[in-house]
Every structure is written in structure tokens, then in C-alpha cells.
Amino acid sequence: MHTKKSGRYNRLYEQIKDLVKATENPVTRMATIAALLHHKMNGYFWTGFYFLEKGELIVGPYQGPIACLKLKKDTGVCWAGINRKESVVVGDVHQFPGHIACSSQSNSEIVVPVKDEAGRVVAVLDVDSRDLNCFDEEDRVGLEKIVELVYNH
Structure with a gap:
């Protein structure tokens, strides 16, 4: 099913693919991805990356309000994504056991x-929204394709 949102993700993918050709540095690529997604996608309140480093999740490039610099181990949505090795979509973060509230304004997350x-x-892309149920299967598919560009040449 091709919707307006999936079309936007496809266009962003092509744009990011062209932009990241300039460097193979994953941090630079993450910064570009975070900036582009944050400013082009509706409902994105906080958009960024957390790195897995020495068993800890530490903040990387992001757009939005000040972030938690380090996330408590095996707690919250980011760690769920790390431990499950798959994307996690949460419609209401206040219902997610162990949710880490870096901002009280965040209500849904992918x-x-x-x-x-x-x-x-080695990292996760984390996107928060002020809106409940902001993210769905289209977001998961679109973002999974985009994050592959961090390391793929």
C-alpha cells in the first residue's frame, strides 16, 4: 500500500542516500539523517541516535530538546530495541513498563x-512525538530502510 507517508519516506531515503555518499563516517551520516527526518516528518518532536558503547547507551547526534545523555541499562524503549534486535513502536509511552521520560512532552515513540x-x-534511531499513536508500520518500514544507510555504501 502506497500512501502519502510512505511516499515521503521513499523520497527522504533517496535524498539521504545521495547526501551520505560524501562520507563513510557513521556519526556524520547519523547527524544528517536525524536533521532531515526531524525537519521533514510531521509529528517528530525528538529525533536522534543512541550509541551502544561499553555496554551503555549514550546519546549521539539528535534534533530537539536536550536529551538524556545515558539511558539506564535494560530499561525503556531504546533498550527494548537493542535487546530484541528489532524495531519497537509504542503508541503510548506512559503505558510502556520502565519508560525513560527524558521529556514529559513525549507521548509516543519508535x-x-x-x-x-x-x-x-551498535546504535538505535529513537524518534519521539508529542502525539499519541504517532508511529505505525509505515514508519517502521520507512525508518528501517533509512537507517541501513548509516553503514551501507
Whole structure:
């Protein structure tokens, strides 16, 4: 099913694919992805990456209000994405056990694992919205395709 939202993700994918050709640096690519998504997608309140480093999740490039710099291990939606090795869509974060509220304005969230060239989960893309139920299957599919551009050449 091709909707307006999936069409927008496809256009963003093509735009990001062209932009990230300039460098193979994953942090630079993440910064570009976060900025573009944050400013082009409706409902995105906080858009960014958390890196898995020495067993901890620490904030990487992002757009939006100040973030939690480190996320408590095995707690919240980002860690759920890391531990499950799959995307997690949460319609109401206040109903998610162990949700970490970096901002009280966030009401829904999607987390997409980022895998390196070897297929290891090394980070997550985290997007929060002020709206309840902002994210769905179209967002999951579109964002999973986009985060593949962090390490793919």
C-alpha cells in the first residue's frame, strides 16, 4: 500500500542516500539523517541516535530538546530495541513498563536498531512525538530502510 507517508519516506531515503555518499563516517551520516527526518516528518518532536558503547547507551547526534545523555541499562524503549534486535513502536509511552521520560512532552515513540557492516546492533534511531499513536508500520518500514544507510555504501 502506497500512501502519502510512505511516499515521503521513499523520497527522504533517496535524498539521504545521495547526501551520505560524501562520507563513510557513521556519526556524520547519523547527524544528517536525524536533521532531515526531524525537519521533514510531521509529528517528530525528538529525533536522534543512541550509541551502544561499553555496554551503555549514550546519546549521539539528535534534533530537539536536550536529551538524556545515558539511558539506564535494560530499561525503556531504546533498550527494548537493542535487546530484541528489532524495531519497537509504542503508541503510548506512559503505558510502556520502565519508560525513560527524558521529556514529559513525549507521548509516543519508535526505536529502530542500527546494525554495522557485520550485522551487530551498535546504535538505535529513537524518534519521539508529542502525539499519541504517532508511529505505525509505515514508519517502521520507512525508518528501517533509512537507517541501513548509516553503514551501507
